[in-house]
Amino acid sequence: MNNAIEAIFLDVGNTLRIVINDTDFMSESKKQLVKITGSPMEPDAFIDLLEERYKILRKQAKEKLIEASEKEMWTKWMLPDFPIEKIAPLSGKLTRLWRDCDGRRIPREDVSEVVIELHKRGYKLGIIANTITETEIPDWLESDHLSDYFNTVILSSKLGIRKPNPEIYLEASRRIGSEPAHCVYVGDNPVRDVEGAQAAGYGMMILLHEPDTLKKEPPTGLNNPDKVIHSLSELLDIFPIRTTA
Amino acid sequence: MPPEIKAIFLDLGNTLRFVVKDELHMALARQAIIHLLGSEKDPDSFCEELNTRYKEYRKWAFDNLAEAPETELWTRWLAPEFPSEKISSISEELTYQFRQTNGRRVVVEDGKEVIIELHKRGYKLGIISNLISTKEIPKWLEEDGYEPYFSSVVLSSVCGKRKPDPAIYLEAAKRADVAPENCVYVGDNLNRDVTGTKEAGFGMVVIIITPENLAKSSFTDHNQPDIIIHKFRQLLDIFIERSV
Numbered sequence: 160m161n162n163a164i165e166a167i168f169l170d171v172g173n174t175l176r177i178v179i180n181d182t183d184f185m186s187e188s189k190k191q192l193v194k195i196t197g198s199p200m201e202p203d204a205f206i207d208l209l210e211e212r213y214k215i216l217r218k219q220a221k222e223k224l225i226e227a228s229e230k231e232m233w234t235k236w237m238l239p240d241f242p243i244e245k246i247a248p249l250s251g252k253l254t255r256l257w258r259d260c261d262g263r264r265i266p267r268e269d270v271s272e273v274v275i276e277l278h279k280r281g282y283k284l285g286i287i288a289n290t291i292t293e294t295e296i297p298d299w300l301e302s303d304h305l306s307d308y309f310n311t312v313i314l315s316s317k318l319g320i321r322k323p324n325p326e327i328y329l330e331a332s333r334r335i336g337s338e339p340a341h342c343v344y345v346g347d348n349p350v351r352d353v354e355g356a357q358a359a360g361y362g363m364m365i366l367l368h369e370p371d372t373l374k375k376e377p378p379t380g381l382n383n384p385d386k387v388i389h390s391l392s393e394l395l396d397i398f399p400i401r402t403t404a
Numbered sequence: 405m406p407p408e409i410k411a412i413f414l415d416l417g418n419t420l421r422f423v424v425k426d427e428l429h430m431a432l433a434r435q436a437i438i439h440l441l442g443s444e445k446d447p448d449s450f451c452e453e454l455n456t457r458y459k460e461y462r463k464w465a466f467d468n469l470a471e472a473p474e475t476e477l478w479t480r481w482l483a484p485e486f487p488s489e490k491i492s493s494i495s496e497e498l499t500y501q502f503r504q505t506n507g508r509r510v511v512v513e514d515g516k517e518v519i520i521e522l523h524k525r526g527y528k529l530g531i532i533s534n535l536i537s538t539k540e541i542p543k544w545l546e547e548d549g550y551e552p553y554f555s556s557v558v559l560s561s562v563c564g565k566r567k568p569d570p571a572i573y574l575e576a577a578k579r580a581d582v583a584p585e586n587c588v589y590v591g592d593n594l595n596r597d598v599t600g601t602k603e604a605g606f607g608m609v610v611i612i613i614t615p616e617n618l619a620k621s622s623f624t625d626h627n628q629p630d631i632i633i634h635k636f637r638q639l640l641d642i643f644i645e646r647s648v
Contacts, residue, residue: 200631204641211615211634219619239623240611240632 163362164398166283166310166337168328170346171296173369175270175286175391178262188259195249195256196238206260212237213257224324226315229254229293254292254316264295266303273391278308281401285311287331287344289321289351311335322348323355332359345394349378357382367391407607411528411582412643413556413573415591416535419612420515420636423507433504440494440501441486451505457482458502469569471560474499474538499537499561509544514637516550522639523553526646528580530556532573532589534566556580568600577604590639598627612636 169175193202200208216236220226227236233250234243237257246253258264278284286309288296293316300306311334315321318330332339339360346352347369356364366384386397414420434447443450461481465471472481474495479488482502491498523529531554535541538561545551556579560566563575577584588608591597601609611629613621618632631642 198631199642201641201644204638208633208638208641212618215615215619236619239618239621240629242628243623 163341164282164343165341165401166285166332166335166343167277167394167398168285168287168311168313168331168335168342168344170344170348170352170367171286171288171290172264173347173372174345174367176264176266176299178264181263184263185260188256192253192256192260195252196241196246209237209257220321224321226289226291226319226321228316228319229291232291251292251294255295258292258295264299266299267391269390269392271303271305273394274305274308276395277398280398282398283310283335283337284308285313285331285335287313287322287327289315291316293317322346323351323358325355325359328356328359328361332361345388347372348376349373349384350376350382353382353384365394365397407585409527409588409607409643410586410646411530411556411577411580411588412522412639413530413532413576413580413587413589415589415593415597416531416533416541418592419512419590420531421509421511424510426508429508430505433501436501437498437505440498441483441491443486454482454502454505465566469566471534471536471564471566473564474536474561477536496537496539500539500543503535503537503540511548512636514635516548518637518639519550519553522643525643527643528555528582529553530558530576530580532558532567532576534560536561538562568596568603570600570604573601573604573606577606588643594621594623594627594629598629602626610639610642612638 189202189206193205198205216227216232229250230247233246233253238246274284286296290296293314296314297306297312300309300312311331313327313331313334315327318327320327328344329339332342340362342361343363343365344352344356344361345365345367347367349366353364353366364384365386365388368387368389388394434451438445438447438450461472461477475492478491478495478498483491519529531541533541538559541557541559545554545557556576558572558576558579560572563572565572573589574584577587580587584605585607587606588610589597589601589606590610590612592612594611597611598609609629610631610633612633612635615634633639633642
């Protein structure tokens with residue numbers, strides 16, 4: 160059956176990478192962020208203010224399954240009270256710093272090995288991620304020399320729609336050139352990642368068991384993955400070398 | 405480099421104070437108006453009539469950015485059928501009661517604490533308000549112990565000009581004896597509170613609105629405040645201890 164799978168799409172947050180609670184890194188990011196906005200407010204107070212605004216943005220993003228571009232995020236939602244001509248060019252940098260405020264992202268240790276091996280075995284690889292930044296994931300892939308192994312990188316911030324909207328999965332399969340039935344999605348969210356991939360008609364859904372995610376978003380029992388794995392390396396047991404007919 | 409702020413002027417309605425619909429309070433005020441006028445009319449229907457007439461007045465006030473003195477408000481606009489000598493002498497009390505027919509005013513959460521703290525930090529404080537009553541604010545400031553903290557209170561009913569006429573902001577700065585560029589205005593209305601203040605040359609405008617309303621707002625070059633915050637308390641995060 161696994162021979163039917165041609166393309167493997169991976170989630171990033173809590174699947175390929177985890178967040179480390181690095182307090183020095185986080186407070187430095189906050190400081191930087193406040194500094195480049197030029198806000199006269201106390202840094203902590205300013206961050207609190209931004210958090211209140213970010214909550215409203217998140218709420219509508221999750222309700223409507225849409226994602227604002229970096230520019231829209233900062234000029235419309237986060238800092239509409241700042242001159243647009245000043246904020247718009249800074250929006251990419253601001254988004255990166257805003258992400259860094261909640262921790263440092265590091266890849267799981269077996270990521271490179273698994274990605275390179277799956278590629279070698281003849282699978283097309285892609286990423287489908289809900290993320291507010293347009294540059295962070297491409298930059299990470301580049302710096303870890305993984306870019307060449309991914310045929311397609313789909314980011315909600317660039318596409319404008321979010322998982323679990325099936326459209327994001329359909330767009331991914333179109334771009335990689337494989338029918339949804341021949342695609343698999345690997346993610347850690349028992350609801351969002353399963354529901355969307357299945358609605359899009361993906362051939363398979365694999366859930367990476369991640370206690371942190373399950374605590375925050377327990378499974379509803381409505382959507383069941385095809386397989387559950389406990390480490391990325393288990394993908395190598397599921398996907399053997401592809402034999403092309 | 406942000407301007408050095410020496411004086412903070414606050415808006416009243418929906419910034420420092422909010423209206424609570426207290427039905428008993430409102431009914432008593434309607435009765436008080438009838439009593440003051442010595443009329444036999446039904447308080448509720450007479451006040452409805454007053455509100456209709458007040459709408460006409462409001463239109464005039466908005467169009468002219470002016471506020472009528474209380475005597476004129478009652479003799480010309482609200483109660484022209486009553487003898488004007490009699491009405492003139494009680495117009496202050498009538499306006500006071502008329503305002504109470506809308507509800508009871510309460511101070512924003514943490515309002516007093518924030519005001520005392522800003523005063524302690526070395527800022528001059530003031531009020532700039534579009535308000536038909538001359539008596540309401542002085543009475544409230546005295547009864548609730550706010551008087552020592554405010555050095556400049558400018559009401560449209562006294563000054564004759566309404567926001568956003570820059571003249572009312574300039575009058576407030578003058579009374580506080582602070583140059584406009586060292587003044588900040590704190591309000592809740594993106595349109596009315598920003599334009600006039602900027603024209604008057606105030607150094608800064610702060611707007612307090614909820615993040616939900618912020619998300620619904622649109623901005624132009626004319627209504628762009630310097631800072632938007634979401635709670636009155638956050639003023640303390642902007643205005644730190646003044647070094648004098």
